[in-house]
Amino acid sequence: MATKDMMRPFQLFQPESLDGALALADKHGGDGWIMSGGNDSLSWFKDRVKSPVAVIDLGGVTDLVGIRETANGIEIGAQTTLTEIAESDVIQSKFSVLSDAARHVATPQIRNVSSIGGNLCQDTRCWYYRDGLDCYRAGGTKCYADTPEGMNREHCLFNADRCVAVTPSDTAPAIVALDGQMTIAGPNGTRTVPAEEFFIGPAIDIERMTVLEPGEILTTITIPNTFSGATFYFEKVADRNSWDFALVNVAAAIIEDGSTISDARVVCGGVECVPKRLTVVEEVVKGSSRDEETAALAGQSAVRGATPLNYNHFKIPLMENLVKRAIRDA
Amino acid sequence: MVDLKVNGKTHAVDVPSDMPLLWVLRDVLGLIGTKYGCGIAQCGACTVHVNGASVRSCSTPLAAVGDGEVTTIEGLADGTNLHPLQQAWIEHDVAQCGYCQAGQIMSAAALLAENPSPTDAEIDLALQGNYCRCGTYNRIRKAVRSASEAGVAIFDPATEVTA
Numbered sequence: 001m002a003t004k005d006m007m008r009p010f011q012l013f014q015p016e017s018l019d020g021a022l023a024l025a026d027k028h029g030g031d032g033w034i035m036s037g038g039n040d041s042l043s044w045f046k047d048r049v050k051s052p053v054a055v056i057d058l059g060g061v062t063d064l065v066g067i068r069e070t071a072n073g074i075e076i077g078a079q080t081t082l083t084e085i086a087e088s089d090v091i092q093s094k095f096s097v098l099s100d101a102a103r104h105v106a107t108p109q110i111r112n113v114s115s116i117g118g119n120l121c122q123d124t125r126c127w128y129y130r131d132g133l134d135c136y137r138a139g140g141t142k143c144y145a146d147t148p149e150g151m152n153r154e155h156c157l158f159n160a161d162r163c164v165a166v167t168p169s170d171t172a173p174a175i176v177a178l179d180g181q182m183t184i185a186g187p188n189g190t191r192t193v194p195a196e197e198f199f200i201g202p203a204i205d206i207e208r209m210t211v212l213e214p215g216e217i218l219t220t221i222t223i224p225n226t227f228s229g230a231t232f233y234f235e236k237v238a239d240r241n242s243w244d245f246a247l248v249n250v251a252a253a254i255i256e257d258g259s260t261i262s263d264a265r266v267v268c269g270g271v272e273c274v275p276k277r278l279t280v281v282e283e284v285v286k287g288s289s290r291d292e293e294t295a296a297l298a299g300q301s302a303v304r305g306a307t308p309l310n311y312n313h314f315k316i317p318l319m320e321n322l323v324k325r326a327i328r329d330a
Numbered sequence: 331m332v333d334l335k336v337n338g339k340t341h342a343v344d345v346p347s348d349m350p351l352l353w354v355l356r357d358v359l360g361l362i363g364t365k366y367g368c369g370i371a372q373c374g375a376c377t378v379h380v381n382g383a384s385v386r387s388c389s390t391p392l393a394a395v396g397d398g399e400v401t402t403i404e405g406l407a408d409g410t411n412l413h414p415l416q417q418a419w420i421e422h423d424v425a426q427c428g429y430c431q432a433g434q435i436m437s438a439a440a441l442l443a444e445n446p447s448p449t450d451a452e453i454d455l456a457l458q459g460n461y462c463r464c465g466t467y468n469r470i471r472k473a474v475r476s477a478s479e480a481g482v483a484i485f486d487p488a489t490e491v492t493a
Contacts (some may be wrong), residue, residue, distance in 0.1 A: 012348045014393055037374070039371055042389045046370055055348075059394050083383070107459025108437065109374060112383040242458040 007042075008051040011084035016060045018185060018219060026187040027213045028054040034217055035059075036079065036118030039110055044123070049132035065116070065221055067091065073224040078117025078217075082171070083108070085116055095223055095324045097251050101174035104236045107243045111254065120172050120198075121210055124165035125245050126155065126274070136162045136206050146309060153311040154247060157303070157319065158272040163202040164309060168208065170236055172199065173251035173267040173275040178223045186216035195221075199274035209273070216269050227265070228254040233330035235322055246270045248318050252326035259289045266326060268302070271319055278302050278326075285327055292328060300323030331383075332392060336361065337405025347393035352376045353393050355402060363403040363432050374460030377433035378402050384440040386459075403432040406439060415439055420475040426464035434460045438474045447478050 010033075015021040025032050033052035035041040036059070044050040058064065064079035067088050074090060085091055085102040092099045105111055105119060115225060123130075126137070126145055134140030145152040146164045155164040172195075180195040198210055233252040238244035248270040255263040264277045264285050281298045288294040302323035303316050331342045336359060343358050353379070355361045364387060367375030371389040378387045379401040406413040412420075415435050425431050434457060441448055441456035448456065453474050462470065 007348075010348065012391065012393055014347075038389060038391070038394065056389070058395065060396070107374070108440065108456055109377055109384045109386045109459045110371065113385050113394075119353055 002151065005203055006048070007045040008048060010045070010052055011054045013054060013056045014060050015056065015058075018061055018063055018217070021056055021058055021061055021217060022185055022187065022215075024054070024056045024294075025217060028056070030214045032056055032214065035112035036121075037081070037110075038118075039106075039114050040118060040122040041180070043130075047130065048062045049130065058115075058217070059119075064260045072243065073222060073226075073228065076116055076221045076223070078120075078219055079115045082114050082116060082119060083113040085171075086111065086245075094225075094228045095174075095232070097177060097180055097234050097253060098171065098174045098223070100232070101170045101251060102236040102251075103251075104234070105170045105198070111242075116171060117207065118220060119169050120175065121166060121212065121218060123209060124145060125168045126163075126165040129165060136202070137165060139207060147293075148310065150309070152309040153314070155189070155309055155312055156244075156269075156272050156313055157306040157308055157312065158306070159203070159277060160309075161201065161203040161206070163206050163273065165202075165273055165299055167199060167273060167275055168245045169269060169275070170246060170249055173249055173269040174234060175221060175223075176263045176277055177251040177266065177267045178227055181224070183220040183221040183222065184212060184216050185219045192222075195275075196277055201273040211307060227255065227263075230255045231330045233326040235325060237318060237322065241296065248315055248322055250322040250326045252323075252330055254285075254327070254330050255292070260287055261285045261290055261294075262287075264321060266298070266302070268319055268323070271306075271315060280304065281323060281327075283323075290330070295324045295328035298327045333353045333397070334359075334392065334400065335397065336400045337402060338399075343392075345392060349389045350388050351378070351390040351392055351395055351400070352387035355387060355400075355442060360377060360385040361402050361404050364373065364397045365429055365432055366427070367433070372461075372470050373430070373433075374437065375430050375433040377460065379440060382440065382443060384437050401436075403436060406435065413439065414477040415442070415474065418473040422473040422476065424466055424473050426466050430464075434462065434470055438470075438477070442475070442478055446472070450475065 013024050031053040033055045035057045064077040066077045068075045081101040086099050128144035129137050156166045176195045182193045182198045231254040236246045236249040252266045264282045266281045268276045280301045284301050299320040303320045334341050365375040367373035369388050371386045376388040380398040
């Protein structure tokens, strides 16, 4: 590993408005790097694996900070910190799966400066890729993780396409479970994309984790009232208890009508390049009561079709049990 | 020139705005109580407060601080009166090598400012971003516990802190 800490020089821009940030992002295009809390960005720079010419720091764009309650739900500015989300009264009372997920990210020091937008847009943790190897995701022609010798216990179970990296985010499964809508601003105005479509796998674009194009900025995450006050479950399993990225995490939102489940959304992170919405599980549990039998069936259907790599077979029972618990213990 | 507020004083520093706060504190201002551990936001040794919230100074560019108030371990004591955590650290003889303690104390101070009587679980959660390679975690927890029981707001340095 190259010497850490000595970053290559870059030009730092600190716009104070979204318009200013967009103008800079448009001007620098592919040479620009949008930075939020800086935790993912600075590790790339300090490892000298990615060295952008121009860094556009969104830290001063205060119009992207805050949680607003609207008639249809809540709007979260992309620059709102994970600490603010974890401690927000309105999120805790209406969408506690999101405050729970935010609370499980990293450490207090990191949550104090990390934004929800940055957590959602962060790059994958595949160590071959983060180490600067010329893998598919880095524009090369091979995957180092998916080889007979490749160390891939943290890699994917589903929908590998040359690349086997997974989404590292804890908040992304919660946002997908809540049917979040992502507002993206760019040089040609704004567009809104459902969270489920915001994240993209290697089959769509192997070098990106989201639909964001150069020059575009995620501005707002809107959570509709669909699951307001529903029964929620979030659990994260990582190698270390103190702070680590998830091996597998699960976020679930369940609406019950009497003793039967009338609607549910169950999403797992750490098993695919995108947060994996388990529509089969959702269909299986709808109309059933929330009991051991339904939960077991949910777990089994969650892992159907999983194709493990050499060292990540353990993720299958892990995912099965997490989904089971999400239905049973929510 | 950038104006940087540290421990209640404003310093005009002539450094690039992308310089990590840690370097400014240690190399420019000579405040070497804050330690350089890993440099990559993993270990927590460089923890300081910006506007009362704990952050990792090795990964905070100077420009991101803006006109925020930085507090380092040097600014924690009130003159010669130690902060209750510092007092508790001495009472419990927490440090083995001591390298992580500035960061540990700053994280704990941020916790106590928000939650004056945390449970052990809350202490563990708040300090999970600070590594101690000597493994003094039990003494750290004990010291934070006794500092909290002594009461941060009404701390009297003459009061004996008992284990």
